[in-house]
Amino acid sequence: MYAQQKKTAISAKNQITERVLQEILQQNKQYASQGKVADYIPELGKMEPDAVALSVVDTNGKVINVGDVSKKFTIQSISKIVALMVAVREKGEAAVFENMGYYGSDKPFNHFGNLEITGKPLNPMMNAGAILTTSMIEGDGEIPFQKILKMIRYITNNNTIDYSKTVYLSEKETGHRNRGMFYLMKNNGLINGTEDQLDNYFKQCSIEVTAEDLAKIGYFFANECVRFDGDATYKSTDLSKLIQSQMLIAGMYEFSGEYARRIGLPSKSGVGGGIAVCVPGKMGIGVFSAPLDTHGNSVAGYQMILDLATQFGLNVF
Numbered sequence: 001m002y003a004q005q006k007k008t009a010i011s012a013k014n015q016i017t018e019r020v021l022q023e024i025l026q027q028n029k030q031y032a033s034q035g036k037v038a039d040y041i042p043e044l045g046k047m048e049p050d051a052v053a054l055s056v057v058d059t060n061g062k063v064i065n066v067g068d069v070s071k072k073f074t075i076q077s078i079s080k081i082v083a084l085m086v087a088v089r090e091k092g093e094a095a096v097f098e099n100m101g102y103y104g105s106d107k108p109f110n111h112f113g114n115l116e117i118t119g120k121p122l123n124p125m126m127n128a129g130a131i132l133t134t135s136m137i138e139g140d141g142e143i144p145f146q147k148i149l150k151m152i153r154y155i156t157n158n159n160t161i162d163y164s165k166t167v168y169l170s171e172k173e174t175g176h177r178n179r180g181m182f183y184l185m186k187n188n189g190l191i192n193g194t195e196d197q198l199d200n201y202f203k204q205c206s207i208e209v210t211a212e213d214l215a216k217i218g219y220f221f222a223n224e225c226v227r228f229d230g231d232a233t234y235k236s237t238d239l240s241k242l243i244q245s246q247m248l249i250a251g252m253y254e255f256s257g258e259y260a261r262r263i264g265l266p267s268k269s270g271v272g273g274g275i276a277v278c279v280p281g282k283m284g285i286g287v288f289s290a291p292l293d294t295h296g297n298s299v300a301g302y303q304m305i306l307d308l309a310t311q312f313g314l315n316v317f
């Protein structure tokens, strides 16, 4: 649906308040019925289709939450932006992208992309590139996963965050395409380690978060990797530019181009129903609603972001 065509009863306001967010949530939660909860990972199929949450961390770092904000869901592919941050901080961008492209794609997130042709993943947002990225983080066994978890806990300032063992085991048991990519990259000489490295990817996808946690992640990358409470331990303008550019070109997979046209904000979705959004230099937005469209993006989540971006003129273009 075109942003210009979207009907809304809410008039333009210049301040984001709980009341405005509540209106946006109420007007868009109906869209959940147009989507389908992911069930290709059996544990994900058990998610409640009616839970909806919207969270904003505003320009002052203030958190505004509405809806089912205490509802936890798995972060899934949104973990890929944090894994990319950890890998680039350790190895440098040149090394991380030595065997991976900066390409967008018209293919879904679990497509093999160029692996059979150039031997290299298209980008770090699709599964192949994300598995490669996590495999580059240093440390044996579970250490790379622990580093990603620690970074997510830091960014959200939420030490209660952990992963769901049942979702992890469900992913491990059924992630045959991901395993195929892992071994093809091993065959191509891009990955040298054991299947522990793939397990780390499954574990990072199984980390449980709330919409508020996602808004804080969005805020962090939107604001030069400075945390919502002002902590600047990891401040890096360059890293935030890299991550946001990847979110813009591939964060919503094959829908990224159309999403950039309609919403114009770097965003990352996950099949758990979450989307983390950066409003560069300003805010972070986190949404949750489990039913997905055919691209694997939350339907009601997308509509809430569209309303928010339209009403407040957030589109960076």
Ligand code: DON
Residues within 6 Å of the ligand: 075, 076, 077, 078, 109, 110, 127, 171, 178, 202, 205, 269, 270, 271, 272, 295, 296, 297
């Ligand atoms: O690899 C998978 O299939 C999932 N663990 C993550 C995929 C995902 O979230 C794609 N995003 N929309």
